Amino acid sequence: MKHAACFITFEGIDGSGKSTQARRLADALRAEGYDVVLTREPGGSPGAEEIRSLVLEGDPDRWSAETEILLFTAARRDHLERTILPALAQGKVVICDRFADSTRMYQGLSRGDLRGIVDQLHALMIGREPDLTLLIDMDPALGLTRAKARQTSEERFEDFGQALQEQMRRGFLNLANEFSDRFRVIDGGRSPEEVALDVTRIALEHLA
Structure with missing residues (x-):
């Protein structure tokens, strides 16, 4: 196995195909000889998976944005300690x-101007950014249609509707500009195979 420690994340609106592309990339890198851990958020460790059900299921108004920030940060801290690091x-x-x-x-922008709180908690409790972030960008209407078609119990954020997805898309693209050193934006409106080719190429270039 090759030893090239690297932390790669996938971001994008609901239904953008992140999970599919994350799995495809894991398979592609393993085929190239890399030792890969595939994980997710919220989740990725036993404690974080318990919190996942709290934040992704139930009524859209189940938690305030402030409470969500604390829950997500708690899940991320456990995930970081037990899996990522x-x-x-x-x-x-x-x-x-x-x-x-x-x-x-989702919490810092969409449900109030709470980005500062998110960043403060992140700096205090997490203190780690990805080495490479792959943003799968796509039309919000298409993404929401795909997300709804999954028919899972984890639809709490999808239930906020297309307006949220449009806001999130703009926000993610702004983040890509803010953190241009680690973000790469990929057109997710193409076939999964075409997207995967770009994803794998970018990841291998970064790992080289």
Whole structure:
């Protein structure tokens, strides 16, 4: 196995295909000889998975944005301690479906001007940014249609509707400009195979 510790995250609106592309990238990198850990947020560790059900299920107004920020940060801290940092210490490539950028958007932007609180908590409790962030960008209407078609119980944020998705898309693109050193924007409106080719190329270039 190659030993090139790297922390790669996928971001994007609901239904953008992040999870599919994260799995495809994990398979592609393993085929190239990399030792890969594929994980997700919220979740990725036993404690964080318990919090996942609290924040992704139920009525859209179940939690205030402030409470959500605390829950997501708690889940992320457990995930970081138990999964991400140990894997990186072993020289593995960690691929994560969502990370702090999603909290910056969904809680810090969409439900009030709380970005400052998100960043303060992140600096205090997390203190780690990805090495590479792949933003799968797509039309919000198409993404929401795809997300709704999944028919899972984890639809709390999708239930906020298309207006939220449009706001999130603008926000993610703004983040890509703000953190241009680590973000790469990929057109997610194409076939999964075409998107995967770009994703794999960008990741391998970064790891080289």
